[in-house]
Amino acid sequence: MTTPELGLPMPVPAEGLPARVRIHEVGARDGLQNEKATVPTETKAEFVRRLADAGLGTIEATSFVHPKWVPQLADAEQLFPLVRDLGDLSGTALPVLVPNERGLDRALALGATRIAVFASATESFAKANLNRTVDEALAMFEPVVRRAKDQDAHVRGYLSMCFGDPWEGPVPVPQVVRVCRALLDMGCDELSLGDTIGVATPGHVRALLTALNRQGVATASIGVHFHDTYGQALSNTLAALQHGVTTVDASAGGLGGCPYAKSATGNLATEDLVWMLTGLGIDTGVDLDRLTATSVWMAEQLGRPSPSRTVRALSHQE
Amino acid sequence: MTTPELGLPMPVPAEGLPARVRIHEVGARDGLQNEKATVPTETKAEFVRRLADAGLGTIEATSFVHPKWVPQLADAEQLFPLVRDLGDLSGTALPVLVPNERGLDRALALGATRIAVFASATESFAKANLNRTVDEALAMFEPVVRRAKDQDAHVRGYLSMCFGDPWEGPVPVPQVVRVCRALLDMGCDELSLGDTIGVATPGHVRALLTALNRQGVATASIGVHFHDTYGQALSNTLAALQHGVTTVDASAGGLGGCPYAKSATGNLATEDLVWMLTGLGIDTGVDLDRLTATSVWMAEQLGRPSPSRTVRALSHQE
Numbered sequence: 001m002t003t004p005e006l007g008l009p010m011p012v013p014a015e016g017l018p019a020r021v022r023i024h025e026v027g028a029r030d031g032l033q034n035e036k037a038t039v040p041t042e043t044k045a046e047f048v049r050r051l052a053d054a055g056l057g058t059i060e061a062t063s064f065v066h067p068k069w070v071p072q073l074a075d076a077e078q079l080f081p082l083v084r085d086l087g088d089l090s091g092t093a094l095p096v097l098v099p100n101e102r103g104l105d106r107a108l109a110l111g112a113t114r115i116a117v118f119a120s121a122t123e124s125f126a127k128a129n130l131n132r133t134v135d136e137a138l139a140m141f142e143p144v145v146r147r148a149k150d151q152d153a154h155v156r157g158y159l160s161m162c163f164g165d166p167w168e169g170p171v172p173v174p175q176v177v178r179v180c181r182a183l184l185d186m187g188c189d190e191l192s193l194g195d196t197i198g199v200a201t202p203g204h205v206r207a208l209l210t211a212l213n214r215q216g217v218a219t220a221s222i223g224v225h226f227h228d229t230y231g232q233a234l235s236n237t238l239a240a241l242q243h244g245v246t247t248v249d250a251s252a253g254g255l256g257g258c259p260y261a262k263s264a265t266g267n268l269a270t271e272d273l274v275w276m277l278t279g280l281g282i283d284t285g286v287d288l289d290r291l292t293a294t295s296v297w298m299a300e301q302l303g304r305p306s307p308s309r310t311v312r313a314l315s316h317q318e
Numbered sequence: 319m320t321t322p323e324l325g326l327p328m329p330v331p332a333e334g335l336p337a338r339v340r341i342h343e344v345g346a347r348d349g350l351q352n353e354k355a356t357v358p359t360e361t362k363a364e365f366v367r368r369l370a371d372a373g374l375g376t377i378e379a380t381s382f383v384h385p386k387w388v389p390q391l392a393d394a395e396q397l398f399p400l401v402r403d404l405g406d407l408s409g410t411a412l413p414v415l416v417p418n419e420r421g422l423d424r425a426l427a428l429g430a431t432r433i434a435v436f437a438s439a440t441e442s443f444a445k446a447n448l449n450r451t452v453d454e455a456l457a458m459f460e461p462v463v464r465r466a467k468d469q470d471a472h473v474r475g476y477l478s479m480c481f482g483d484p485w486e487g488p489v490p491v492p493q494v495v496r497v498c499r500a501l502l503d504m505g506c507d508e509l510s511l512g513d514t515i516g517v518a519t520p521g522h523v524r525a526l527l528t529a530l531n532r533q534g535v536a537t538a539s540i541g542v543h544f545h546d547t548y549g550q551a552l553s554n555t556l557a558a559l560q561h562g563v564t565t566v567d568a569s570a571g572g573l574g575g576c577p578y579a580k581s582a583t584g585n586l587a588t589e590d591l592v593w594m595l596t597g598l599g600i601d602t603g604v605d606l607d608r609l610t611a612t613s614v615w616m617a618e619q620l621g622r623p624s625p626s627r628t629v630r631a632l633s634h635q636e
Contacts, residue, residue, distance in 0.1 A: 009548075010481070010488035014521035014557070163328070170328035198631070201597020202556060203332035228549075230327075231590035231627035232597075235553040238520060239332070272549035279519025279550075309549035313516070 009279035031255025054290035063097035116156035124167035157183035164199035198229025202239035223247035233268035253295030253306035269308030327597035349573030372608035381415035434474035442485035475501035482517035516547025520557035541565035551586035571613030571624035587626030
């Protein structure tokens with residue numbers, strides 16, 4: 001069978017789904033952070049510019065983490081002004097990750113108005129990633145969030161390992177809900193529920209969302225962040241949309257995940273998501289052709305093909 | 319992030335889904351038919367044996383098509399008795415594809431009790447694949463189905479291009495419904511709705527299923543056959559399950575699709591499907607470890623890695 005030349009799916013809406021979805025594009029930060037070879041700052045800025053040009057309204061630009069921990073993003077101080085001052089990004093939200101108060105200082109000094117903190121639902125990952133207990137990490141974020149809110153910044157709270165953990169196995173829903181509640185109570189405007197190892201399935205997604213609602217968390221404040229390790233990211237996204245979720249994280253070209261794998265199976269690819277949403281008649285503002293061209297261009301910069309199936313199909317790339 | 323060692327997702331059922339799903343395993347026929355290098359007959363038989371051992375209850379074994387058209391399956395006459403006479407397959411259904419009366423004769427002579435015919439929803443694909451109009455192809459199948467039913471054989475009607483066609487674009491739902499109705503009216507016991515080029519999205523799936531129901535087609539007689547060309551196969555499957563569909567086609571290891579691509583994005587991988595169904599608490603009878611081991615073994619026989627994300631994650635294969 002030849003690859004089709006359709007370009008876009010036929011739009012056929014389904015009942016009970018939102019009219020519009022906001023895609024939180026993480027390719028420039030989450031997608032690139034594990035790249036071994038240093039990507040030039042100008043290439044990263046051009047990547048963000050092309051993503052904005054493709055219609056993505058929220059593009060996570062970089063992380064103000066210590067360069068020792070994420071060498072690939074050590075150029076945050078140079079990149080962020082470069083990106084922010086691109087003339088055509090006036091309508092684009094450019095959140096940045098900040099791990100602590102020092103990171104917040106650096107981000108605010110450069111004029112960042114949207115920040116994100118990065119918590120863990122499990123003790124094992126909190127220890128591995130943050131060298132702290134879950135509650136110690138929350139205590140570290142508390143002044144970060146408070147001071148960001150004092151500056152009227154929008155704050156997103158990422159939460160890793162919301163479904164399974166490589167050391168602990170399945171993660172109990174109430175354990176996740178407790179940390180979500182703590183992030184919102186300290187002032188986070190929005191959550192991003194991360195299935196960091198990609199093990200979730202649709203019933204588990206619905207169960208967590210329902211439990212959050214029961215604890216007073218509005219669906220409007222919840223974003224979902226699925227990984228495609230087991231090929232489940234898009235069906236989990238569909239389950240979240242059916243629950244009313246309207247914020248979905250995705251990575252252009254499926255960038256990210258395990259940097260050692262030739263064809264990484266990491267983040268949900270933005271193109272695969274846009275294909276489904278377009279088919280469902282859900283507005284995203286994204287031009288799939290431009291986005292695909294951007295991912296093909298970025299794949300050339302990185303020297304390996306995109307793992308996004310939609311990018312491969314539309315670009316005949318293999 | 320390291321690959322997890324969970325092995326299986328946490329089962330969390332979701333409302334409105336079937337308790338049990340029958341997987342129609344197509345890897346040995348649809349998965350292998352486009353392979354360029356000839357796979358030895360003994361290897362194919364061993365593949366089927368291992369699939370049955372992993373718990374798959376319906377395994378499409380081969381096709382009695384003319385060897386000129388599908389050289390890879392030219393050994394159907396040798397393979398089918400080899401597979402059927404394996405001692406441990408007594409509980410396994412072994413359907414075979416037959417393109418015409420000559421193929422039916424060959425299959426029945428060897429004792430096949432389940433056959434499948436292969437129709438098209440579009441004129442372009444009917445012409446390309448069968449060198450006939452849609453109605454001429456239906457006329458060709460009519461005596462095949464009638465004679466198979468006279469022998470008490472179970473008959474499946476495959477229908478290609480149910481959602482999009484590479485020459486014609488989106489395929490109108492009423493056009494698909496008409497051919498489905500014709501296949502059932504001539505005596506087919508079951509349909510398999512094929513998204514041959516992988517362009518479908520969940521709303522389109524629901525629309526076709528609803529339209530079929532309105533024309534008196536029971537959901538119990540409908541199977542779905544999705545391709546992962548745009549990464550949509552599993553979310554489309556979820557939509558079909560939510561509609562009540564309980565028969566899902568899948569290919570072990572994701573075998574099939576474009577044989578020229580290094581990492582084919584063809585059939586829905588059985589392992590990715592089983593991961594989702596297991597997570598949803600839906601019984602399939604399949605042992606995911608054994609199935610994954612089978613796909614790893616088959617990937618070794620074919621000399622390239624499996625495109626199934628679940629196989630890659632569980633086997634650390636890349």
